Amino acid sequence: MTTARGAPIVLGGLTKRFAGVAAVDGIDLAVEPGEFLTLLGASGSGKTTTLMMIAGFVEPTAGSVRIAGTDVTPLPPGKRDLGVVFQSYALFPHMTVARNLAFPLALRRMSRREIEARVTRALETVELADRRHALPRELSGGQQQRVALARALIFEPRALLMDEPLGALDKRLRQSMQTEIKRIHERLGATIVYVTHDQEEALAMSDRIAVMIGGRIAQHGTPDELYYRPNAQPVAQFLGESNLLTGRVDRNAHGDLCLRLDGGEQISLAADVAARHGERRTVMIRPEKCRIAGDDAGGAAPGLPVRIDGLRFIGHAVMVGASRPDGLPMLAQIEAGPASRGLRPGMIVRATWDPRDAWMLPAARS
């Protein structure tokens, strides 16, 4: 399995309507050669339909798919030269592991010797050399997954498409398979389009993530960009936990911009924030950027008085669930230690943060 560097994939205005309803609504996206791009979204967001249009199983209502510069929209799946890994693995149950792997090679009329050599090499890569004569149902879920991956790569496709490939595995196996897929990706340099609804998986594996909501790409960027600088509330809420504070941009006593919340409290903003006085805006603070201080910390630090509702111990940290004066929830993830041990539900404390960690969501376009 020595794939040449992957091919770029460009989607232009890709649209699929089922009975008039748009499942995928005009997607424009360029996947770079060798890039690991994840389509992340809830079920019904159109991510799988998009992948199936790239693979050629679903015919787009409008738009085009270009692979390595060629428009493949009219081509059937078999002519697109893409490896596809399905959630159900889709291994042929009547063929042994070796015959499953040989299938795409035999279709390409390779010689027996070439097929034999490639199958052996592929089995070594996924560490299943001793299972070559086994039938798929005699393998564990993780082993089946590895065979599916090897089969999708063995014919050196121009890109690899993966539809929730780890969805059927348990959590521990999922993590080791994530590492495995990452390793193979880095070694082969293949272009990968990966579909998942699991945000942790997306954050851990991707070079770039495209968050899909309602058939459109809500935002795409690196995991870091999406996590700390989401462009819209749904994106912020979809990726990890977030605290959202909404209010009107105002000036404080020193003449600096601040945000006056609907409940009347005022929070400081970073000096370089791009906001106009009087605008209604929302800032997002990730729980791990939030600290808990005693109520006597004074009003100087930006923050809010909150009432602790509950504490959840998660090993290295404690998740503090609290309520803001306006009744909305506030989450803070703090280090487990003497400070966290003093906290009890019902206590009134102060949630504080560095103003630079409060990301202001872009103004909603109207």
Added chain:
Amino acid sequence: MTSRLTPLRAAFLLGLPILALVALFVIPIGNLLLRSVLVPGLSLAKYEQVLASDTNLYVMWLTVEIGASVTAATAIVGYPIAYYLATRRNLLTRLLMLFVVVPYFTSSLVRTYAWMVLLGNEGIINTGLRSLALVEGSLPLMYNRFGVLVGMTYVLLPYMILTLYAVLRGIDFRLAQAAESLGATARQAFLYVVLPLSMPGVAGGALLVFIVALGFFITPALMGGDRDMMIAQVIDLQIETNFDWAMAAAVSVVLLAVVLALFVVYERALGFSRLLESKA
């Protein structure tokens, strides 16, 4: 989940089906065997007679030949229909399913007469062709091998379609997609993936149709000619005309033996039980 069974209850629960089996299968078949060897006195004379008769052997061969032809015809006609029914869901499939199932509930006598109305010399096809001046006189569509094959294929088609349908419905058609993503054309995906996976259905349907076909009586009697006699007609002849129950029993036993022998050959050649477990 499992409740404890007292030996008495177990004996009772198992005893009923065993009793039913004995009453409905063992006794009649045993009776048949006995009749064939006991009259007159304990001898195999009737079997000698059966096997010495060229007519009997010829009819036996015809029966197997007709059975095999009908089996092949139902598979060829039934597969596309079952495939269409299993892969699509629309108004046409619901209607088609009705067309498959309703005749199944109808007497094969009625269905055979229905074909006679269509195929006879004064039937719809021949009168239609004559009125279009396409033929003079009539085409020989009935009282020959063609008529028997059409009639029997039609009567037995539901067995094949329903068996195939059940197996095809169980196939994960994403496997065909997977094959296509690996470079197969739609035809290759069908040939290398769907067809092999549906073989248990073909094998099961074929066995069912073939065995039922061997014992067919009504259709060959009504639609066949003198040269299309099947073994059931010989048995009927022995009882109704010759009143020779022992002879009829002996022919039946030979038929049973032929079926069992064929089943063993089938099992060896196609690995029927292996196919059923889809271990191919």
